[in-house]
Amino acid sequence: MVDPAPVLLLDEHQSLRERIVRRVRDAIIAGDFPARTRLREPELASRLGVSRTPLREAIRQLEAEGLVHTIPRVGTFVSEVHPRDVENTYAIRAVLEGLAARQAAENLDPVKAARLREILAELARKTTDYRVYHEAAGRFHEVVFALSENERLQAMYQSLTHQVARFRGLSLAVPQRPDVSFREHRRIATAILRGRGAEAEQRMRAHIEGARAVLRQTVKGGKTDRGRSVKRGRPTHEGDQHERGKS
Numbered sequence: 001m002v003d004p005a006p007v008l009l010l011d012e013h014q015s016l017r018e019r020i021v022r023r024v025r026d027a028i029i030a031g032d033f034p035a036r037t038r039l040r041e042p043e044l045a046s047r048l049g050v051s052r053t054p055l056r057e058a059i060r061q062l063e064a065e066g067l068v069h070t071i072p073r074v075g076t077f078v079s080e081v082h083p084r085d086v087e088n089t090y091a092i093r094a095v096l097e098g099l100a101a102r103q104a105a106e107n108l109d110p111v112k113a114a115r116l117r118e119i120l121a122e123l124a125r126k127t128t129d130y131r132v133y134h135e136a137a138g139r140f141h142e143v144v145f146a147l148s149e150n151e152r153l154q155a156m157y158q159s160l161t162h163q164v165a166r167f168r169g170l171s172l173a174v175p176q177r178p179d180v181s182f183r184e185h186r187r188i189a190t191a192i193l194r195g196r197g198a199e200a201e202q203r204m205r206a207h208i209e210g211a212r213a214v215l216r217q218t219v220k221g222g223k224t225d226r227g228r229s230v231k232r233g234r235p236t237h238e239g240d241q242h243e244r245g246k247s
Helices: 016-030 041-048 052-064 083-106 110-125 130-148 151-158 161-172 177-193 197-220 238-246
Strands: 068-071 075-078
Touching: 016 041, 016 052, 016 161, 041 052, 052 068, 083 130, 083 151, 083 161, 083 177, 083 197, 110 130, 110 177, 130 151, 130 161, 130 177, 161 177, 161 197, 177 197
Parallel strands: none
Antiparallel strands: 068 075
């Protein structure tokens, strides 16, 4: 028997298209919609309680973000994670986030230090559940960028955030990775709090390289959705994916 699909409730404060984008994006990042899952418009519109017009607008945005792709006269599918995507994205991350960590250390004041300590304490409480740790880890990196006070740097990083979130979830799903990740984040925060810019940059780069190494093995092994094998061949319907996950 196929497990029921997760309910995607919509918030009220965003436009309808934005709410749809957020819910479908979150489902993809969380692995509820694995790679190669077919997103059938009638079913998805029904589950979200929306018409197909705003859903199509949302799908176009998700396609621009690289999370889905449409094959003419076939359908829309969740995009696969390819090794080249990981390599290119993490090469950029190492540069941008390394600089952000350096500048955060160089611009630190007591208020900023308190923000960093707060998010680090949150990370320490959440290592036992990679999904909630994933959310907190994303906020840690956002805080570092905010502390850098470099708006251009933040804008560059913003263009990568959705792909980075997906990759981060894949790496953190690997057993013990949240514990390793927390230790790395603690070293980064310590360097920033001590005002050691060069060390903060080196620690951040090392953390990103560690995550990239994990992803290399994960993607190479074909397990790009929380341990569920992604096979080459024809695109699959989400029900097929869930059924295989139970076998």
